[in-house]
Amino acid sequence: MPTREQADVVIIGGGVVGTAIARELAKYNLAVILLEEQPDLAMGTTKANSAILHAGFDATVGSLKATLNVRGNELYRQMKDELDLEIDMVGSLVVALDDEEMKTLSELQKRGRENGVPGLEIFGRDQVLAMEPNLAPDIAGALYAPTGGVMLPFGVALAFAENASRNGVQVRTECPVTGFVIENGAVVGVKTPEGVIAAKYVVNAAGTRADAVSRLAGDDSFAIQPRKGEYILFDKSVGNLVKAAIFPTPTKLSKGILVAPTIHGNIFIGPNAFNLTDKDDVATTAPGMAEIIAGARRLLPGLPLASGITQFAGLRAVADSGDFVIRPSSITPGLVHAAGIQSPGLSAAPAIGEKIVAILGELGLPLLKKTNFIPGNPRHAVFSKMDMEARHELVAQNPLYGKIICRCETITEAEIVDAIQRPCGARTVDGVKRRTRAGMGRCQGGFCGPRVTAILARELKIPLTAVRKDAPESYLFYDKIPGNCEVKNNV
Amino acid sequence: MYEHKAEVVIIGGGPAGLAAAVSACDNGADGVLVLERDREAGGILQQCIHNGFGLHHFKQELTGPGYAGRYLQQVKERPNINVMLNTMVLSVAEDKTIMAVNPQYGVMRIAAKAVIFTMGCRERTRGAIRIPGTRPAGVFTAGAAQRMVNMEGYLPGKKLVILGSGDIGLIMARRMMLEGAEVQAALEIMPYCNGLTRNVVQCLEDYGIPLYLSHTIVAIHGKDRVSGVTCARVDEKMQPIAGTEFDLECDCLLLSVGLIPENELSRELGLTMDPLTAGPVVDQLRQTSLPGFFAAGNVVHVHDLVDFVSEEGEIAGKYAARYAAGVLPTDGPVALVKATDGIRTAVPQVIRLNADDTATLRLYMRASKPERQVTLVISSGDQTLLERKLPVAKPGEMIVAEIPADKRGAIKDSITVVLKH
Numbered sequence: 001m002p003t004r005e006q007a008d009v010v011i012i013g014g015g016v017v018g019t020a021i022a023r024e025l026a027k028y029n030l031a032v033i034l035l036e037e038q039p040d041l042a043m044g045t046t047k048a049n050s051a052i053l054h055a056g057f058d059a060t061v062g063s064l065k066a067t068l069n070v071r072g073n074e075l076y077r078q079m080k081d082e083l084d085l086e087i088d089m090v091g092s093l094v095v096a097l098d099d100e101e102m103k104t105l106s107e108l109q110k111r112g113r114e115n116g117v118p119g120l121e122i123f124g125r126d127q128v129l130a131m132e133p134n135l136a137p138d139i140a141g142a143l144y145a146p147t148g149g150v151m152l153p154f155g156v157a158l159a160f161a162e163n164a165s166r167n168g169v170q171v172r173t174e175c176p177v178t179g180f181v182i183e184n185g186a187v188v189g190v191k192t193p194e195g196v197i198a199a200k201y202v203v204n205a206a207g208t209r210a211d212a213v214s215r216l217a218g219d220d221s222f223a224i225q226p227r228k229g230e231y232i233l234f235d236k237s238v239g240n241l242v243k244a245a246i247f248p249t250p251t252k253l254s255k256g257i258l259v260a261p262t263i264h265g266n267i268f269i270g271p272n273a274f275n276l277t278d279k280d281d282v283a284t285t286a287p288g289m290a291e292i293i294a295g296a297r298r299l300l301p302g303l304p305l306a307s308g309i310t311q312f313a314g315l316r317a318v319a320d321s322g323d324f325v326i327r328p329s330s331i332t333p334g335l336v337h338a339a340g341i342q343s344p345g346l347s348a349a350p351a352i353g354e355k356i357v358a359i360l361g362e363l364g365l366p367l368l369k370k371t372n373f374i375p376g377n378p379r380h381a382v383f384s385k386m387d388m389e390a391r392h393e394l395v396a397q398n399p400l401y402g403k404i405i406c407r408c409e410t411i412t413e414a415e416i417v418d419a420i421q422r423p424c425g426a427r428t429v430d431g432v433k434r435r436t437r438a439g440m441g442r443c444q445g446g447f448c449g450p451r452v453t454a455i456l457a458r459e460l461k462i463p464l465t466a467v468r469k470d471a472p473e474s475y476l477f478y479d480k481i482p483g484n485c486e487v488k489n490n491v
Numbered sequence: 492m493y494e495h496k497a498e499v500v501i502i503g504g505g506p507a508g509l510a511a512a513v514s515a516c517d518n519g520a521d522g523v524l525v526l527e528r529d530r531e532a533g534g535i536l537q538q539c540i541h542n543g544f545g546l547h548h549f550k551q552e553l554t555g556p557g558y559a560g561r562y563l564q565q566v567k568e569r570p571n572i573n574v575m576l577n578t579m580v581l582s583v584a585e586d587k588t589i590m591a592v593n594p595q596y597g598v599m600r601i602a603a604k605a606v607i608f609t610m611g612c613r614e615r616t617r618g619a620i621r622i623p624g625t626r627p628a629g630v631f632t633a634g635a636a637q638r639m640v641n642m643e644g645y646l647p648g649k650k651l652v653i654l655g656s657g658d659i660g661l662i663m664a665r666r667m668m669l670e671g672a673e674v675q676a677a678l679e680i681m682p683y684c685n686g687l688t689r690n691v692v693q694c695l696e697d698y699g700i701p702l703y704l705s706h707t708i709v710a711i712h713g714k715d716r717v718s719g720v721t722c723a724r725v726d727e728k729m730q731p732i733a734g735t736e737f738d739l740e741c742d743c744l745l746l747s748v749g750l751i752p753e754n755e756l757s758r759e760l761g762l763t764m765d766p767l768t769a770g771p772v773v774d775q776l777r778q779t780s781l782p783g784f785f786a787a788g789n790v791v792h793v794h795d796l797v798d799f800v801s802e803e804g805e806i807a808g809k810y811a812a813r814y815a816a817g818v819l820p821t822d823g824p825v826a827l828v829k830a831t832d833g834i835r836t837a838v839p840q841v842i843r844l845n846a847d848d849t850a851t852l853r854l855y856m857r858a859s860k861p862e863r864q865v866t867l868v869i870s871s872g873d874q875t876l877l878e879r880k881l882p883v884a885k886p887g888e889m890i891v892a893e894i895p896a897d898k899r900g901a902i903k904d905s906i907t908v909v910l911k912h
Contacts, residue, residue, distance in 0.1 A: 232621070237758070280714060283625045286731075310618030312626065388581075388590055388598050392492050395597035402594035404528065404579035444616040446632045450639050464645060469628035473715035476628050477645035480670065 007033045007170075008365065010190050010199040012177050012213055014041035016153055016349045017341050018205035019160035024353035025360075026167035029368045033197060034161070034169060035190070037176035039472055040431040041161050041424060042154035044207045046346070047434065048231070048282065048314025050258060050271060051153050052245050053087055054344040055145035057112025057120060058255060064324040066115045068348035068355065073147055075350035076156075082375050083159045085151065086263045092148025092245040093128065095299055096140045101249035105143040108250075112145070119146040134241045136301050148245055152263045153346050154434045158424060160349075162377050165423040167370065173427065174472065177206075180217040180335075187217050187334030201360055203336050208279045208317045210325075210339035219331040224340060226279045226315040229254075229271025230288040235307040235442050239265040246299050255343060257295030259303075264437065269296035269303070271314070282313045309442050316342040324348070326355055328363060336360065380418055384410040405455070406448040408441020416452060420459045427460065429453055430470035453477070493596040497524035497573070498815040499808070500589055500603035502580050502756065505534020506797045507788025507804035508609035509562035514808030515607070516569045520815055524601065525566075525574040526591055532566070532574050533559030534611055536797065538638045541662055543689070547798035558797060583756050587783060604815035607807045608757060608771070608779070608786040612793050614659075615749040617711075622654075624711030627718075633659040633747040637666065646670055648743020652720050653677040654708050656887075658686040658795065660747020665694035674698070675739045678706040678722055680729055683861045685887045686747075687795055707731060708744070717742055750793045757786070767836045768792035774825070774841040775850050777807035778814070782821040785811045792838045792855065795889050799855065806851065820845055826871065826902050828854065833910025835859040835886070842902060852894040856908060858884040865910045867892060874901040884910060 009025055011018045014036030022034045038044075056073055059065035080087050096102045105122055112120045121144045128142040129135060165171050172194075181189035181196055189198040206213040211224040245260035254273040261267050272291045289311060297303050319325045319340025329335040338356055341348070361367045383391055383401055395402035400414035419426045419435035426432040429439070432452050439445030439452065453476055457464040468474045499515040501508045504527030515523045531537060536544070539555025546552055549561065566572050578593040589601040614632035629648055631639075636647040637659060649672045653660045656679040664674045677695060682705045684691050695702050703722065709731050710721040724735035752770040754762075762771040763780035770791040771779040777787045787807035788800040813819040823845035830837040837856045854869065862884045869877040869892060876898040884890060894902075 233618075283710070283712075284623045286623045286709065289621055289623065308618060308621060309616070311621055311623075388492065388600075391581075391592065392598035395592065395594065399594035402592050402597055403577055404592065407528065407579065410579075410581070443613050444618050446614050446616055446635050449631075449635060450643065454643070464643075469715075471627070471715040474628035475716065477639060477647060478649065480640075480644050480646055 004195060005033070005197045007031045007197055007199045009201045009203060009360065010035060010197055011203045011205055012190070013205035013207055013210075014157070014161065014171065014173065015044050015046040015205065015207050016042065016157040016160070016346055017338050017352055018203070019157045019164065020349040020353035021203055021205060021338060021356045022164035022169045022171070023160040024350070024357045026164040026169045027369060027373050029370055030365070032164070032169040034164070034171045035175045035177055035192065036171070036173045039174050039427050039468060040434070040470065041171070041173065042157040042434065043470065045314055045317060046157050047154045048312050049153055049229070049346060050260065050343070051150055051262060052092070052258070052260060052347070053149035053151050054347040055092060055112065055120070055147040056115050056117045056344065056347070057108050057143070057145060058250060059115065059344065061111055061114045064326055065344060065348065068324065068351040069344040070116045071351035071354070072348040075354070076151070076347070079350060083163060083377060084379055085159055086155045087149055087151040088263050089147065089149040090244050090261060092145045092247060093132065093142040094247045094249060095128070095135065095142045096249050097138070097298065098140055102140050104249050105141065108143055117145060117147065120144070132242055132244065132246065134300055134302060135246065136299060150245055150260055150263050151346070156349070158435060159377060161424040162422060163374070166374050166377065171424050177213060177216070182217065182332070185332065187332055201334055201336060201363065201365060203338055203356055205338040207341070208315050210317065210337065214329070214335070214337065214339070217329065217332045217335050219329045219335060221330055222325050222339065223320045225318040225320065226276045226281070227318045227342070228274045228276050228281065228313050228315055230284050230292055230313040231268055231270030231311065232289065232292060232308050233262070233268045233310045233312070234266055234304060235309050236265045238304045238307045239267055241267055241300060241302070241304070248295070248299060257292050259296050259300045269293070276315070279315065282315060284311045284313050288313070310444055318342045324352070326352060326359070328359060336363070380422070381415065383412045383415060405451050406436070406438035406441065408443050409437040411436050411438040411448070413455065416455050417459055420456065426456070428468045428470050428474070429456065429476065432456065493599040495524065495599055495601040497522040497601065498604045499523045499607065499811045500601055501525045501607045501609055502583070502589070503527065503534070503609035503611055503790070504532035504574055505609060505611050505788065506536055506559065506562065506800045507611070507790070507807070508607070509533070509559070509566055510801040510804030511607045511609055511787055511808035511811070512572045513562065513565045513569065514805040515812040516571045518809045518812035520812035521571065523572045525572065526578045526580055526589070527574060527576050528579045530576055532563060532576065535634065538634070538641045539662070540641045541666070544797050547796065548801055562801070580756065583760055585760065585781065605783045605785065605811035607811050608784065608790050609788050609804060610753040610756065610790045612750040612752045612789040614746070615751055617746060620748055622708055622711055625713055627711070627713035627716050629713065629717035629743045630711065631743070631745055633657070633663045633745045636745050637663055640666060640670065646672065647745070648672065648717075648741070650741045651675065651743045651745055652708075652739050652741045653745045653747060655679060655747035655749070656684040656686050656691070656702065657747035657749065658690050660745060661686045661690040661694040663745055663747070664700050665698060668698045668700070674700045675741055676701045676703055678703045678708060680705070680707040680725055683885065687888060709736065711744060717744055720744055750789065752790045752793065754790060757790070760784070765836070765840055768838060772840045773838065774843045774846070775806070775839045775852055776810035776819070776843060776846055777803055777839070778810060783814050792836060795887070799889070799891065810850075824904070826904050826906050828906045828908065830856065831907055831909045833859055833862060833865065833884070834908045837908050842906060844902060852899065854892050854894070854908065856890040856892070858886050858890065858910060861885045862910060865912055868909050868911055869894060869906060871901060871906045872903040874898070876901060876906070881910070
């Protein structure tokens with residue numbers, strides 16, 4: 001007998017947008033359920049993008065992209081301490097290679113000022129090279145944005161989800177929405193393999209699949225085009241080659257192939273932009289790699305190719321309107337879209353949360369603030385960032401802090417256990433990686449992968465053969481005894 | 492914080508570290524401490540359950556754990572050696588203060604008189620060689636898979652393709668066949684095999700596994716789990732040739748595409764590094780560019796045979812003990828070893844001319860490319876120190892040559908190593 005639950009709001013999609021909405025809704029006296037079809041949150045666009053906190057000068061004046069980017073940037077700076085978000089305000093530079101591009105920089109600066117971006121300045125060649133001595137010596141100049149930064153996108157989404165969860169939002173993974181319950185033409189609930197959930201409102205934050213979800217509710221008012229971007233990540237040993245996020249002068253299609261530091265001191269390059277039909281195609285390609293290497297070399301000629309440690313690709317969810325689709329469904333009442341969230345979607349996410357809550361309020365959802373809202377998450381101890389005395393104290397409290405599992409990034413067993421056991425904890429090897437960095441270093445999990453797998457099996461009380469890399473069927477190992485090899489289920 | 496002192500501290504308890512510990516102890520070091528991050532000492536030997544170890548050193552054919560066991564027994568017999576397991580070194584300072592952590596003692600400050608680096612090496616990954624495609628489960632480095640199969644008791648796949656012809660990949664091909672898995676092929680981007688000939692014969696040919704030379708993988712397929720790979724022939728610049736692609740179905744791809752000496756601590760310390768070996772520059776005593784810091788085994792340069800790793804460990808242990816006792820001269824004239832035509836790397840890179848006469852003057856070299864009927868010539872100035880005919884020289888098989896004791900006096904300020912046709 002399928003269950004029938006009641007919620008005020010169901011959010012479909014556990015990326016940075018869905019989790020930001022959940023965290024914003026968690027401030028009110030509402031029953032909220034977030035549904036994610038994958039084994040972990042932040043597994044779509046949120047885990048593979050440029051990880052930039054954009055200042056907000058790119059988007060057309062007055063567009064949702066522009067207003068929500070600037071507001072989102074401001075909100076992140078407020079939330080950074082509250083939620084212990086990994087954001088580093090390194091600034092951004094849009095580099096011009098000739099006089100024609102310098103003109104574009106002036107336009108960007110003007111647009112940025114109209115969008116309300118603070119502190120934009122155009123610097124000449126010498127000043128830029130003084131800031132970033134490894135850039136190509138023949139550049140013409142750059143637009144500097146002090147409010148540009150770099151961040152950990154999945155870290156942000158996981159912090160939003162954890163905080164939402166601590167404030168009563170139910171977060172469910174591996175729970176796809178298979179249909180809607182429609183009464184009198186309006187959405188009154190969602191169908192899942194676990195049963196029906198009745199909802200006053202359903203928020204569609206389904207990323208590249210938001211159009212498909214919308215169509216399930218009879219709304220075909222927009223389409224999402226997946227646009228692939230490929231990246232290469234480099235070892236920390238070359239992490240000091242650039243300090244700020246370095247962009248080329250943008251084109252109509254994209255902000256171009258950038259070179260940026262990561263929040264953890266690596267550098268990375270990418271993305272290219274390639275329109276696809278397959279919403280599952282996150283394969284990297286040889287021509288794609290060649291394209292981003294060539295693009296990055298125009299900015300940074302001494303790109304240390306031999307120090308590359310991994311490559312990945314992500315899909316941008318591009319709506320046919322070109323702007324974010326953030327509005328109630330024009331066809332099916334009860335459904336609200338947070339769709340078409342391409343760049344600067346990560347930067348805009350907290351502002352999208354605010355906007356969706358405002359829309360729900362206008363639609364009639366009673367918004368009563370919780371008196372007992374907990375704004376922050378407990379600080380997760382990060383061994384590698386502590387001094388020796390603090391490390392010693394920590395091991396005295398819990399000996400598992402003395403056991404290093406990931407040697408490249410100095411991640412302890414206790415941190416891995418915490419990442420599994422905390423609200424919205426890791427269920428997969430990549431989930432542990434995203435929460436702790438175990439496996440993100442130069443050996444890419446060669447050493448710690450088997451050990452993390454064993455810890456997951458122990459903590460989740462599942463056989464080792466049931467531990468997965470990331471996706472629903474991504475089992476890692478088989479039993480040795482013939483006939484006992486097949487993994488029947490993952491519980 | 493826990494404070495500890497030892498005359499000789501050894502970082503890494505694999506074959507190089509254990510041999511260094513025994514040797515340091517036997518050469519009078521009063522207090523030898525081995526720091527090992529794993530749950531047992533012996534290093535990668537513990538997962539190498541195949542035979543073929545110890546032919547040079549013990550004149551017997553042993554398994555990996557058997558070889559490690561010989562050294563563990565010797566360590567046990569020497570109460571002066573303390574092995575700390577589950578212990579990770581966090582930093583090493585120039586004054587030989589080592590910070591380390593383990594669950595039992597927490598963070599430790601260890602004061603050493605001499606330090607030996609024996610951290611071994613790590614495997615090159617998919618990311619390092621940029622194989623395009625999806626990122627499903629089922630892509631493992633051969634060594635990680637070997638640990639799962641031989642130590643933990645799990646299989647990484649049932650239908651495999653192996654990329655790279657390094658020894659671990661070849662050994663794993665046979666191992667997986669013995670476990671009932673199917674091994675479709677091994678592919679090597681170079682026109683020659685990188686592993687030992689005996690492994691090609693015993694691990695591939697004996698099992699009918701094809702080895703595709705001058706081939707690589709141009710795409711990995713599969714969404715959740717690997718479903719196959721696309722292979723292609725490469726040209727002389729190692730670029731895939733269009734039109735030569737073919738697909739192999741598999742649920743697992745093992746990578747055996749090179750080993751990288753594990754030198755993060757060496758770099759942080761500022762040791763002079765050899766860009767070609769990716770290890771620190773050492774002299775024949777295995778002392779690095781910083782007095783009192785020694786290095787041995789795969790951290791210096793990747794070996795084919797553990798026997799030579801042990802030998803290097805013994806040398807490092809002996810002279811670290813002497814350094815700790817204050818009887819090792821740290822200055823004096825040196826000769827630099829220059830690998831030239833036909834030779835890619837040579838270790839040691841420095842010969843200390845005033846070092847004690849019993850120190851073995853043995854050079855370990857790798858050929859740049861496969862050659863037949865060549866002559867190895869080691870010379871200094873116009874003096875030939877050694878000349879040896881080699882029927883075959885392969886990059887995958889280390890060339891070892893000892894400079895005869897009676898030629899030592901002829902060494903000037905440099906030594907040149909060359910392969911002559």
